[in-house]
Amino acid sequence: MEKIKIDIQELDLFFDKKQVLKNVSLHIPAGKITAIIGPSGCGKSTLLRSLNRMHDLNPQARLSGKIMLDELNILHGNTNVVHLRRRIGMVFQKPNPFPKSIAENVSYGLKINGLHDKKKLAEAVENSLRAAALWDEVKDDLDKSALDLSGGQQQRLCIARAVAVEPEVILMDEPCSALDPISTAKVEELMLELKKKYTLVIVTHNMQQAQRVSDFTAFMYLGELIEVGETRQIFQKPQHDLTKNYVEGHFG
Amino acid sequence: MNQRLFWDKFFEKVFKGTAWVAVLTLVGIFLMLLINSARAFETISFAEFFSGTAWNPAAYGEATYGIGAMLFSTLLVTIGAMLIAVPLGIGAAAFLSEVASPRTRNILKPAIEMLAAVPSVVIGFLGIVLVAPALAKIFDLPHGLNALNGSILLAIMALPTLISVTEDAIHAVPQHYKEASYALGANRWETLLRVTLPSCTSGILVAIMLGLGRALGETMTVLMATGNATAMPNGFFDSVRTITATVAIEMGEVPFGTPHYFSLFACALVLFLITLLVNIAAERVAAGYRRKGQ
Numbered sequence: 001m002e003k004i005k006i007d008i009q010e011l012d013l014f015f016d017k018k019q020v021l022k023n024v025s026l027h028i029p030a031g032k033i034t035a036i037i038g039p040s041g042c043g044k045s046t047l048l049r050s051l052n053r054m055h056d057l058n059p060q061a062r063l064s065g066k067i068m069l070d071e072l073n074i075l076h077g078n079t080n081v082v083h084l085r086r087r088i089g090m091v092f093q094k095p096n097p098f099p100k101s102i103a104e105n106v107s108y109g110l111k112i113n114g115l116h117d118k119k120k121l122a123e124a125v126e127n128s129l130r131a132a133a134l135w136d137e138v139k140d141d142l143d144k145s146a147l148d149l150s151g152g153q154q155q156r157l158c159i160a161r162a163v164a165v166e167p168e169v170i171l172m173d174e175p176c177s178a179l180d181p182i183s184t185a186k187v188e189e190l191m192l193e194l195k196k197k198y199t200l201v202i203v204t205h206n207m208q209q210a211q212r213v214s215d216f217t218a219f220m221y222l223g224e225l226i227e228v229g230e231t232r233q234i235f236q237k238p239q240h241d242l243t244k245n246y247v248e249g250h251f252g
Numbered sequence: 253m254n255q256r257l258f259w260d261k262f263f264e265k266v267f268k269g270t271a272w273v274a275v276l277t278l279v280g281i282f283l284m285l286l287i288n289s290a291r292a293f294e295t296i297s298f299a300e301f302f303s304g305t306a307w308n309p310a311a312y313g314e315a316t317y318g319i320g321a322m323l324f325s326t327l328l329v330t331i332g333a334m335l336i337a338v339p340l341g342i343g344a345a346a347f348l349s350e351v352a353s354p355r356t357r358n359i360l361k362p363a364i365e366m367l368a369a370v371p372s373v374v375i376g377f378l379g380i381v382l383v384a385p386a387l388a389k390i391f392d393l394p395h396g397l398n399a400l401n402g403s404i405l406l407a408i409m410a411l412p413t414l415i416s417v418t419e420d421a422i423h424a425v426p427q428h429y430k431e432a433s434y435a436l437g438a439n440r441w442e443t444l445l446r447v448t449l450p451s452c453t454s455g456i457l458v459a460i461m462l463g464l465g466r467a468l469g470e471t472m473t474v475l476m477a478t479g480n481a482t483a484m485p486n487g488f489f490d491s492v493r494t495i496t497a498t499v500a501i502e503m504g505e506v507p508f509g510t511p512h513y514f515s516l517f518a519c520a521l522v523l524f525l526i527t528l529l530v531n532i533a534a535e536r537v538a539a540g541y542r543r544k545g546q
């Protein structure tokens with residue numbers, strides 16, 4: 001049996017009066033890539049953003065249920081959100097580097113956590129950029145604006161930025177949807193590499209991508225988790241008709 | 253020609269005309285100041301005008317035309333005003349856009365903008381009856397009609413624009429910058445200081461520039477509240493008289509065509525050049541930040 005990194009139990013989520021997640025229970029195994037798939041609007045991003053409490057910023061969002069990160073009760077009021085987000089990093093759909101230099105982007109998370117030692121920061125910047133397979137392309141331009149990078153490079157920079165604080169889990173919300181095929185291939189390769197150290201949860205609309213990179217796949221529909229299992233099984237022998245229709249491309 | 257095309261052309265001409273009138277007015281003002289100022293320097297030496305600190309053009313016998321003290325007073329009062337207004341303004345703008353609930357914001361923002369509608373003579377009045385006595389009391393001075401009083405009042409006058417424009421700039425910072433910061437474990441305060449504000453530097457600079465322009469050019473308030481002393485001030489607790497106040501006071505009574513008359517144009521020209529410089533500088537810095545990408 002796999003070690004479970006995140007345990008989602010009976011999660012409900014409302015935006016104001018609208019229920020967006022309905023009784024979702026899901027195990028995220030440690031050291032694996034779990035893909036969340038499903039038609040647009042079914043609540044994939046919402047589920048992902050529950051894991052690092054991004055909904056805290058939205059006063060309309062109400063959550064109930066339980067999410068455990070190892071022994072930490074994520075949704076509990078006493079949970080330190082800053083510590084939580086350090087353990088669970090996030091990469092967004094649209095590459096969103098800060099309008100700062102490349103090095104500053106990577107060191108941002110470390111600086112706000114109180115690391116100011118120049119040498120250590122420089123080391124962390126290099127290591128993180130290497131981990132994101134970006135070092136060779138940018139090593140001479142660390143002081144240049146991150147906004148001058150290509151979209152694919154920006155997304156890998158965002159991955160480096162997330163990796164820099166050494167999280168345990170990295171959430172990626174359609175990280176390749178704004179990228180060309182070559183950049184996409186690089187990011188996918190990177191995901192497989194990152195899996196050795198981190199637990200990954202990715203949202204994707206790309207069925208091929210889910211099959212290429214993920215170990216487990218969860219299929220969502222209208223706020224409910226319909227089916228979850230090993231990726232191969234979900235795509236080849238789905239138990240549920242909805243899943244079958246979706247992975248075969250009949251809707252979505 | 254069909255009718256729509258006619259109106260299209262018509263308005264294009266009207267707006268083009270308006271733009272040109274604005275440009276020509278600016279050039280006209282500049283030339284008017286320049287020509288009259290040139291006449292001043294037929295009798296007054298550059299050295300005396302710029303390095304002299306005694307402004308005494310109406311003196312019997314030896315008239316002196318040094319704008320040093322007035323120039324310094326203008327800068328003193330203006331910089332003082334900015335030192336007060338900029339941190340307060342940015343803080344208030346940050347509060348409005350990042351902390352206040354939408355309801356609070358919708359009440360406060362128009363109210364603050366309304367403050368800009370208070371006539372400057374009323375602010376000057378408040379300076380005399382309210383701020384001056386308070387300053388005298390707090391700092392144990394004979395009276396409170398001094399540079400600090402002017403700075404405080406100018407800060408109040410610059411704040412509405414400063415807050416409003418800064419708030420717009422902060423509000424325009426894309427949500428995804430902030431989300432990225434929060435996702436890395438930053439709190440609201442760190443996100444504001446390290447991501448949001450740096451991302452809208454050019455907008456904030458424009459806001460500061462507008463405030464600075466307002467403070468530099470303001471006449472009535474400083475004329476009323478700063479004590480009207482032409483001597484070189486030693487600090488914020490001394491009475492001063494700014495360039496604007498001098499021109500306003502003396503222009504009405506000066507005999508036409510005298511060196512004194514022309515010297516007032518030179519004063520106005522100096523002021524004009526300073527404001528122009530501030531505008532150009534701010535524009536360049538802002539353009540630099542825009543290039544870096546926002």
Ligand SMILES: Nc1ncnc2c1ncn2[C@@H]1O[C@H](COP(=O)(O)OP(=O)(O)OP(=O)(O)O)[C@@H](O)[C@H]1O
Nearest residue numbers: 015020038039040041042043044045046047058060
């Ligand atoms: N901040 C919000 N306030 C109100 N409703 C929201 C909010 N965010 C999302 N929703 C709604 O919640 C539902 C789920 O949205 P979510 O973004 O999680 O879908 P998704 O599965 O990620 O879709 P996509 O594949 O298009 O990204 C949608 O109906 C959406 O309109």
Ligand SMILES: [Mg+2]
Nearest residue numbers: 044045046173
């Ligand atoms: Mg989504």
